[in-house]
Amino acid sequence: MRMFKYYKAFIRCKKGYLLAVVCFFCLPSVWAQGLLVKGKVTSEVGELLPGASVREMGTGNTVYSDKNGFFSLAIPDENATLVVTSIGFLPQEVTVTGKNEVTINVILKPDMRELEEVVVVGYGEQTRASVTGSVATVNSDDLTNIPAPTVSQALIGKVAGITTRVTDGRPGAAANMQIRNLGNPLYVIDGVQSGAEQFNQLGVDDIENISILKDASAAIYGLRAANGVVLVTTKKGALNQENKVNVNTYYGWQSLTRFPKGASAADFVRANAEADINEHGATVWTPEEVAKWQKGTEEGYQGFDWSTYQRKNAPQSYINFSTNGGGQKTNYYLSLSRLSQDAVYEGYNFSRMNLQSNIETRIGNRLKLGLRMNGKVENEDTPGLPGADDYWQALFGQLRNLPTERPYANDNPLYPATNNNFATNYATFEYSGYSDKQRRTLQTTFDLEYKFPITGLAITAMYTYFYNNFLHDIFEKTYSTYTYDKINNMYDVSGGQQNPFRTRKNAYVTDNIYRSQLNYKREFGRHNVSGVLGMEAQERTFKDFLVRSRPATNYIDLIDQFNELQDVIDIIEENARAGIIFRGNYAYDGRYLLEVGGRYDGSWRFPPGHRWGLFPSLSLGWRISGESFWKNSGLSDLITHFKLRASYGEMGDEGVGVGPFAYVPGYNWGVGTAILDGALVTGTVSRGMPVTTLSWINSAITNIGFDFSLWRGKLSGSVDAFKRRRTGLPSSRYDVLIPTEVALTLPPENLNADESKGVESELRFRSTIGRVNYTIGGNATLARTRNLYSYKPRFGNSWQYYRNSAEDRWQGIAWGYEYIGQFQSEEEIKSYPVDIDGQHNTTLLPGDLIYRDFNNDGVINDLDMRPMGYSDTSQPCLSYGFHGRVSYKGIDFAFSLAGASLQSRGRAAEIKLPFHNDANSPSYLFNDRWHRADIFDVNSSWVSGKYPALRKTPVPSNNLPSTFWYTNISYLRLRNAQLGYTLPKEITEKLRFSRIRLYINATNLFSIDNVRSLQVDPETQRGNGLDYPTHRIINVGANVNF
């Protein structure tokens, strides 16, 4: 408390109240011995620096220089050390002694640390200043800023060039992440080529930094680099560093951002009667009965709101414990963390434990040995519901369970009710068994580095063993559901699950990865030379074994009875890759930068003779701000750093759409089964024409860009433009028409081409206002792919060319009909000149959709389709993010916004067709619809609404893909907002901690978008709207270091 008052005093000090206030609050003796320091702060070239902070070391006693760089600071002692800082300059310590008053001049040196920052690139490291490719980096602070369960979720909106879409937000889910919308990138974790799943499930706290290779800088990964590369480096300890212990923990409450809510029982019943009458002119529902449901008071006529099963406070928790440090020879980082995340439905949980251990030790002066292990155990537990995805029944149940039904017979919680679809009745979930998924991963890497006596030359060798096991146990148990017999007060078994199902899938992956590498790096005067030459080989074995049984009892979990076995699936796959890696860098005076690199790469996927390819890259950089003309021009005061970059690289893409052994002729085993004379005989089928001429897709990427920094780093950023041209996309030569009667399909060859291009930019501004430090930044990425040419396209007529050609045309165009209105009356339908439904409009009712007859032929058919939007399944073409941080003393606040445009959502099934699956629909379909004033009177007048009149059998013409059902989405969501408070040092030290920070955080608090009325999240993609959307989360947490 006393401390706080002391702080307060010095705020006022600046305003001239110093004397009075200090006298009032503090001991008089402090003032009596004090010293007033006056001075000014300038740069090396004499520029006056306003806003510089002058702080008495070890206290919070701080003032800021005024607009002329002058400051005055009162200190209680006669000597002190002052720390002077200003953005863009290195902090400087000044010792002052004296009595009463002293004047000093502080000259600050420019801060070049940002340029000296180490950037991890493929098979090596460079400084930020010498990087010539388009490489974005994210460091540990930025990642742990948001408590995200998966790494890709932590990256949303943070990096230019990264596009994300959270199509599924269930616990443990990752965001779909791409680099520049090029496709799925390659992930490399601590030098080991890996997959998206490994990347996403890393412990976020264990990541030191992430580098994203967006252009030719990825070419060194050869055949797998065409879509860019994401490099992850985990944390290490430093030599001669005291042991540090860090704890990060949070607890949060989650709810769904949005999910379609089913209509009420009253609406549902009315809609049923209405649909019957619209369709057949009659219904079995009587007006009296419908009225009783509307009232909802009489027994048997009360509805049930199934959305109450969706929780608003599903818990998640996380704790990470890590320690790092080092002695003379050995340094280490050890970490353990656990995440637990519940879904909004009871009984659904995801948890993960991560372990990381990085140890390095040195033998003599030249040899360094390292062992890096990262392991995890992941559990995904859900009820064992029918169907492949156990989330489906829970999501589907929100609409599939009818609002006229109740979960329990007679509302007695001992008896789950027999309803429309018992599998979606939440009351049955607790009886339904389980689905337990477990993934266990261990990646162990042995490193060795030997420094030769030749200066700058070293050899490294690495061996990695990777093991991933996926164990999936499903037990769908039998149970009964009940109907209440009121007369006899009995609960009759009237349904339930009679179809027990038990499987165990045990799949594992083992990788062996070998690498050796020669590194050279040396400076000769102004010449800077470095190079890498290496060789890498990797192999993977994948084995998957599944047994399925039909257990005789619910109480035995073992699959050990032969007569219960139903199915056995056994899969074995092997693959192998090898490559030679090379790269050379030359820099002159830090101004002219040249990099030549590439890879000679081979893959098992292709037939002998077509396996190896060379993937070269070249990139150049020119740091203009280092030129003397620049320095002399005075421009350098404004633009302190400016670097031009250009790169070109060729890469490969193995993803050619045929299996690895497509070049092998022969027969496929296990296709079809026949029972011949009572015996089960497994079928075998001819493989058809082998694919012997297909090779990888060639991908050439060109990038130009520049990095800049203004006012010594206050404003910094980069701009890049890129173009990736892919040639050799697989296609068959369809000018050779083989008669279908000989049943030979021409194999695909490398014929077609496409091009992705775009721009991206990143800006960051850092400054201070008084004592408030803040940073704001933003980034945006625009990237889209265009088909360039295909093999000899043929079109019968100009319409076909217009409709079907892919020549030099953007990909991801959705075609549909243009909605121009709704029929207002039956007379209008009768007299309407255009045949909308292909049946002379005989199937239509008022409110049905009218489409533009573009070709004026009097009938709506596929000739009237026109482009109406973007793809609804791919990444958005335009992504953007904004973020900011403000700190004031111990308080810090950070936020980030993420958004996207140029993507679309089509609608289907549940959120388009009323009564789809004979189930409930979102209330907007039932209420905001065309209907008769008296639904029971077919002669009453029509009342307008947004949606067509209700029918149970879908009306084909209403459901055509059209602009009515299509939304071109834009959204901006508050991805994250976080308020933290770091306890003052005095308190922390008393408690023997070095730092304690408490925070509260909100994730996905709101989003501004144009699909709110559909009750779907803008990032989900299923047409029916039944994706598990991302969570809205409130977290509280703490970072503790000691």
Added chain:
Amino acid sequence: MRKLINYIVQVVVLLSLLACEKWLEREPSEILLDKEVWNDAKLAESVLANLYNRLDPQGGFTVAGFLAHTDVDEGMWSGGLGDNNNKNTRVNFPYNYRNYWSYDLVRDVNLFLEKVDASNKFTADEKVQLLAEGRFIRAYVYFLHVRAMGGIPLILKTYIYNGPGDVENMKVPRSTEAEVYEFIAKEIDEIKDKLENANSKTRANKWIALALKSRAMLYAGSLARYNNLMASPISTPGGEVGIPVDKARVYYEESLSASREIIESGKYRLYNENPDRSRNFYELFTNKGANPEVIWVHDFAVPGKNHTYTFENIPRSMRESAGGSSGLTPALNLVEAFDYLDGNPGMLKVNDPDGEYIYYTNPEDIFANKDPRLWGTVIYPGATFSGKRVSMQAGVMEWVVDRYERRQNNQLGSRFKDGGLLVGMDGPLPNAANVTNTGFNIRKYLDSKAGAAQQGIGSDVWWIRFRYAEIILNAAEAAFELEQAEEALNYINQLRERAGFGPNSLTVLTTEKIRQERRVELAFEEHRWWDLKRWRIAHEIFNGQDNSITAEKWALWPYRVVRPGDPDKHNKYVFEKRVAPRFTRPLFFRMGNYYANIPQAALNANPLLVKNPFH
């Protein structure tokens, strides 16, 4: 020194590349090489198994398979209200309806024949048998083609593509419709005595081959005759479709002689194991033991190879899984095609001559004295399945003052205010999924074993491709067309006697009677569509007219009478005939449906192919 280093570098690079190439050599796990397959009789059989498995293009027991019966006047789709419901609402049959262009199967059979022929790993006997079996499969596949498409190119070998120059030789024109039927007959004549497997019901043998000939030649004969009786016969100038009328007689004779050979062999007889005629007819399809009637089947086994026909079609109240039920439901049209045992036509009596309801004590009483095959084919109101009675009631007729008020609601098993049943547990409901819409459920092929209606277990009932009763019907039709009426009458009476009519129940035979017998005996066995086509009456039956008694699907809905004042009528049952409410568009068969269209891709690739008429 420099040279030496250079040399070492070169050697190291070369060696490592060689090592790498070997490193990339990996073995596939699911691929058999040619030499492995044709080295081993077991694997040759495995190839055959794949071929046998692909011989039911309409699908047999798959959803597509039984949906096929809802396209004709046998049944109606009462399953989900989604996509399949277009069977009830479509304007007409599209021209690609039931087209068949399965040349990948033809190629695989030809490849099988060539590989067996070229291999020296089989004994001479094995080879003869395997080749004959392959040729039978090919003949059957061509029959599947010709019945749908008319004449098609007869491809009898495999082709190899080495470059665009090879394409010209691959273009084969369509054979005439007559040539294809003659090819089938000739192949069967050549192979029938080479086929072993005499007692097999799953692998081709002599009798299966003769059964194919019996059916194919009957089709050919009727096409030749009835096409030319049309006002304007359907044909192409090259004879790709349309068989000259003068061939009819020969084809009927060929068919009759094939049928007679089977009949006279004594290998098969009509199933007659259960004195209860109704149950006997049902068991004929589900008894996989010693079943003397079955000639060729697509067999199933649980576990190993099951099907979901029972799951999809079982009456609503008897289902054993969450979904499914009542997909295929018989139409009243078919139910009324079954005669009364006294020989009277099978119209059900719902009203007396004054237009008053006829009151039945039990719902099943209205079906009394019908052909017992009706019970064996259809689950009708009040009938039992697997010992359980179906609860089929559309609602209640309540007597209010001076007239009946129809009372009904949407809830299966709901009660009326008098405590009695309002709507049956099995429907019918007017607009609900997986509840019968016609008032009937299917019984034929429905499996009564416990678990057969569960998705996880399924049924092992076999799909019968040929059975003896069809041979008898083929023989009767052919004989009748050849003016051998007495022989024909004898066959029909045999069949009717087994069904439960007394001996010699018919004394006079007509074309109509033969066709009706075929319709009721072979219902839901994938005959109706092809029969109506070859008799050239499909366009008359499925005329697209509203309220047509043949083109609409009709329903029979039972109601319970609530009339406490009149004990003779109270709690009795009355019936209403109506067009099934979910069925909104009468079937409309156009002239262009007599032959399905040839896929555009095939026309594009082979200019020698001529289109079928009207397309």
